[in-house]
Amino acid sequence: MLFIPLPFVAALLLLILFGQMCLREQAASRHFRILVLLLCLLAIVIGVRWGYGIERVLPAQAIIASAVGPLAWVCFAAFVTEQGNRLAHRFWPSLLVAILTVARPQWIDVILIAIFAWYAVALGRLAWAGTDALDLARFDDAPLVHRSLQVMATTMLLAAIADSLIAMDLRVFDGSHAAMIVTAATIPLVMLLGAAAAIASRNPSSPAPEAVQPTPASDDDAHIVARLKPLLQTQGLYRDHDINLSRLARRAGIPTRQLSKAVNSVCGKNLSQYVNDFRIAEACRLLESGDIAITTIVYDVGFLTKSNFNREFRRVTGMSPTEWRAKRTPGPAQAVGVEKMVNVPHPTS
CATH class of the missing domain: 1.20.1070 (Rhopdopsin 7-helix transmembrane proteins)
Incomplete structure (x- = not known):
């Protein structure tokens, strides 16, 4: 043999x-x-x-x-x-x-x-x-x-x-x-x-969210986050599929370590989760606004894979995108609820 x-x-x-x-x-x-x-x-x-x-x-x-x-x-x-x-x-x-x-x-x-x-x-x-x-x-x-x-x-x-x-x-x-x-x-x-x-793999399994140990926030940290929000909120940088910490730091004019520390201290999460919060907030509004296919929303808000989108959506909302769409109906009151849950300002288009 x-x-x-x-x-x-x-x-x-x-x-x-x-x-x-x-x-x-x-x-x-x-x-x-x-x-x-x-x-x-x-x-x-x-x-x-x-x-x-x-x-x-x-x-x-x-x-x-x-x-x-x-x-x-x-x-x-x-x-x-x-x-x-x-x-x-x-x-x-x-x-x-x-x-x-x-x-x-x-x-x-x-x-x-x-x-x-x-x-x-x-x-x-x-x-x-x-x-x-x-x-x-x-x-x-x-x-x-x-x-x-x-x-x-x-x-x-x-x-x-x-x-x-x-x-x-x-x-x-x-x-x-x-x-x-x-x-x-x-x-x-x-x-x-x-x-x-x-x-x-472009279709990975969903890893558990990384636990972040926040550090006490300073006035400088709050100022940095205040500078970062408009880049994501007004300019819609969260939609960039290739965005990373280095590129975001260059756009903000802030060193990478300082930017990461500020978000950790002020928001109690890492920068990846912080950016994904903007993506999920926009996804929630798109899910409520009409019959847009979920696969289209995944790409439009900045995700490259549906598995990553589903993982982050459940982290933020506690439910799947399909469950969210089934339970929500369009309306101003619902939109306010989305922003409060995600804890970021409304990202403008």
């Missing part, structure tokens, strides 16, 4: 995902597609090494594995202005491991563990900063990107733990449990698949 190692199954799933991402180019950046392809190649090499016992692929496995963390960092750093494109994050781990495969192969296990742990911490710190730290992510996508970042950081940590267990088993038990540990370590690959799929 033909034996197919479990990592080969993971490689097949990753290859299918890569094909889907290539067909939907706007759904994922080039770096994310490269990351998925790299993971596919890593899964194949792992399957060859531990499934068929071919040790000659060990140097290639180490070099490929060392590139996962840096590439994952580059993928998510693209959503953050301050991170930029740091070349050190692209090259030094793989270069170091490539040198060690020739000069000091006995050090490779320790270095790989350190690389995975390093990028787990780096990605975790970026995730800890919250959704608003991803200032180049569109407000429509920011919660999904943040959730994927959390999964990626967790996966890097699991990879470091798995490599530590394998290294310990090789030294203490002569590798008698290594194959089993490697098989179990396929799970992080599947998690990476899920993270990449979340970034690539």
